[in-house]
Amino acid sequence: MKLFGSSLILAGTALGAGMLAIPMVLAQFGFLVSAGLMFVIFLGTTYAALLLAEACTKSQESTGMSSVAFFTLGRKGMHFINVLFYLLLACLMIAYIIGIGDLLHTMLGQVGINLSPVVGYTLFSLVMGLIVVAGKNYVDQLNRGLFILMVVMLFVVIFSLMGNINLSYLSQESSFSFSDVVQYSAVIFTSFASMVVIPSLVSYNHEANEKQIRNMVLLGSVIPLVCYLTWLFAVIGNLGVDKVSQFENISQLIAAFGGEATTIKTVVAIFSALALITSYLGVSMALYDQNRDAITSNPMKAYGLTFILPLILATLFSSQFVSMLDYAGMVLVFLAIWGPLAMVVKVRKPDFEQVKFENTYTVGGGQAALGGTFVFGALIFVSWFMG
Template sequence: MKLFGSALILSGTALGAGMLGIPMALAQFGFTVSLILMLVIFVGTTYGALLLTEACTKTSQTGGMNSVAQLSLGTGGKYFINFFFYMLLICILVAYILGIGDLFHNLWAGLGFDVPQQVCYTVFSFIMAVVIIAGKSYIDLLNRVLFILMITMLITVVVSLFTNIHLDYLEQTPDFLWKDVVKHSTTIFTSFASMVVIPSLVMYNKEATPKQMRNMILLGSIIPLVCYLTWLFAIIGNLGTAEISQFDNISELIAAFGGSSGTLKTIIAIFSALALVTSFLGVSMALFDQNKDAIAGIVKRTKLEEGKVTAILIFALTFILPLLVTGLFSNKFLNMLDYAGITLVFLAVWGPLAMAWNVRKPSFKIASAEHAYTAGGGTFALVASFLFGAFILVSTFFS
């Protein structure tokens, strides 16, 4: 159940961005082109996740990317990875906070209360902080409940939308430039890359066998793919490519179902909120563990005493800093996903690639041979992974 719960945390971390960003980013290209692009990026990100899992199982890391990078890449590599890791987590958290603020603001507005978005996402962030600080067993339990509820909502929405599918919408081949397909690859890439939680999950399941670790990663990666394809099929089949491509935020996507019943719109709004909440849990857990790992290293080197000041600093860096940054990027949900995609190339592809390359050297001392996992594919897969990262990096220059 721990491994299954961990796979759901991995899936839930990805789904917040994808379920809300993918329809708005891909609808303009039609379903067939979107399907091909999604499959390519799924394969690339899943292999990157397996490489990072390999690095985590072969090092005596403590649940944060900081220690994995230190042990596999050295001090210079650690600073490089840490810089991009913090940039990524802040960008993704800001995107999720913006989405949550937008959803809850409209929810309260529908009940007759004008609650500012800033109040909505600030209160939410502090409630989630209590869960994160309580520990991974509480995060796991809450995430399982929310994830099952979210999938139930998704099935309800999809069944309702499938009764009104227009096949001609799915067969549409709108005019577009291929450079625009490349441009939006960063958004799709971000939607699949939930690798930020892998160090935490490997530590949480440190007694698992290599095969169990591999299966956890594969299950946690396949679930978002199935959800994305089903969701994209239902959304495009109901609204068409032209209408969806005009949306700028989540509330506009929900409002597009104006001809649908009020119940369906409410279910879609709740589902969207759950997708964001599960993602927020995973990303904030990763940032919390990273801050705790990094600050513990500083305390150890400087021989300072851990205490309230350390705890307050970890709390501020994990929950206060993203809130402050959010105020600078209002109504920039998709933009923040694009920014995150730039940093993800180094963290979800090239970073794990470099780590795996080093831990496979005969001179590297593996922490535990019994629990050490090695990703398949050999040198060919490593070269393909490098080229995949180059493609995503090139796509960021089109954004």
Template sequence: MNMKLIGSALIVAGTALGAGMLAIPMVLAQFGLLWGTLLMLVIWLGTTYAALLLLEVSIKSGGGLGMNTIARKTLGKGGQVVTNGLLYALLVCLLMAYIIGAGDLVKKMTTGLGLELSMVQSQIIFTLIAGAVVAAGTAVVDKLNRVLFAIMVVVLALTLMSLMPSMSFEHLFEATNNDKVDLIKTSSVLFTSFGFMVVIPSLVTYNGEATHKQLRNMVVVGSVIPLACYLLWLYAVVGNLSPEQLVKFSNVSELIVALGERFTSIQVILSGFTGLALLTSFLGVAMALFDQNADTFKQNRAVTYVLTFILPLAGALWAADQFLSVLGYAGFILVFLAIFVPMAMTIKVRSSERLTFVEQETVAECYQAGGGQLALGLSFMFGCFLLAAQLI
């Protein structure tokens, strides 16, 4: 059993499993579980295939380099500039959102311990400590993430066991909204919930001795875990709260309070899950930005640490109450970076007559995502669908 590959799959899963998971029942319940499940499966399939395209490009461009080098080798200087701009915008937005959310949790936790911290102090403390873990290297993030993910799975299992006995099957088949345009609008929330592709270049480097089949399985398994968690959570919540109740909630806190009124211990459990989900997502995204900065600026770890966290922290302090707005911007950027950029890289790699970045005799041995031109065309349509959902 390769623990590095298992740990890497958990990093993929942990990066996807953010606190947005808790909001999924609120946006999907009104459309009924059949349509909600189908849409989630479509989003999962599209994002996983795009991630496999990025895996292919990472391997063919000489091993898991940062997106900076991969873009330069496949798309040239212009593509490198565009990719870097999109990646930095995405990662900074995500880290800002996670710092804002984590700062609030740190403040509540320290208040419970009798220590009064301001929001600014809470955000700074969280960023400095969690950032130091990321700066210690992928191996440290891997080991810590295994522990955090195991705890998160236990917490989720306890929550599901608390909710399952009281589920009402009548709620599972209720639908209060049959407007498919409204259903499509929820795609942006679901898509952001599968935003794990940013860690793939780092993990290919980390698993340099792994076979291409093992790397493919790492990505697929890592994406299946959050899919299963999202669906189980959706069914458990909708089975206990009616769609009419769920659609009235304006934020996750109201959902947790509503469940807490029925199950006394679940409020504490869900708060713990939210904190763990934020932390695992922060570690994955911060690792991607740290490695990107290391690849771009070629500085020592101390300088890279400052370059990685100074802008997200400053943005979080400036936009302290804009958690959902920042995530919305991140979702729009993610469509281009997670779908269209890997597709462009793949087309360039496959159509290039002279592959200057991989020895010609090794090309046949390199991993290639299946599906050919048809799958690429469907992936392009998927990206257009997501853009339309964002702009409606």
């Protein structure tokens, strides 16, 4: 159950961003093109996540990304990785906080409570922070319950929408160019960004063997892919490519189901909130561990850096939900693809001292897979500038 819960933390961390942004970003390309692009990116990010898990099991005291980077890439490599890691987590935290504030404002407004987005996401962040500081076991248990509820809500929505699926919508495509696909690929890439919690989870499951570590990462990656494809199928099949492409935020997506029963709108809103909360829990846990690992061992100072500073930044960038995911995608190429690749090249050298766990993990595929991973990262990186 501990390993299963860890897989759900991985999956939940990815789902918040992707589940809410993917329909708005991918609808313009149609379902078939979107599904193909998503599957390719899934393969690349999953293999890179396995590489990071390997590096974590073979390095000393890898409670956070900072320690893993130091023991594998040295002090300069650690500083470089830390800067990228903080940029990524800051962008993700801001995106989730903005989304949560928007949802709370909309949902409470429907029952007559006028709560501003700023007040909503401030109260939420401070309370969630107390749970994260209390320990990974509490995060695991809360996330497990929220994730299962979220999946139940997702399938309630999907089964309700399946009766209105228009198959002609699924073969629709808007007029788009290759550069349009490229421009938004970073957002899709970010939608599988659960790797930020891998150092925390490998430490949490320090007694796990090689097969268990591998399966934890694979299950945590496959669940978001299945959910994304099913959700995209339901949204595009009901609303059509042209309509979904015009949405700019989460509230508009939910409002589009106005023609459906009120119950469906409510379930979609609750599901969206749960998706954001599970992602927020995973990312904030990773950021808290990183702060404890790289900056201060004082829990109160780490709490302030993890939960109060992003609130200030979210207020400054309050209308940049999708943009923040786009920025995070660029940082993620270095951090989630090339970073783990460089770490694994180092730990596989004969002279590297592996002193972390009794059960270390080595990803299959050999040099060919490592080369493919480098090319995958290069394509994402270059294509972003082409967009």
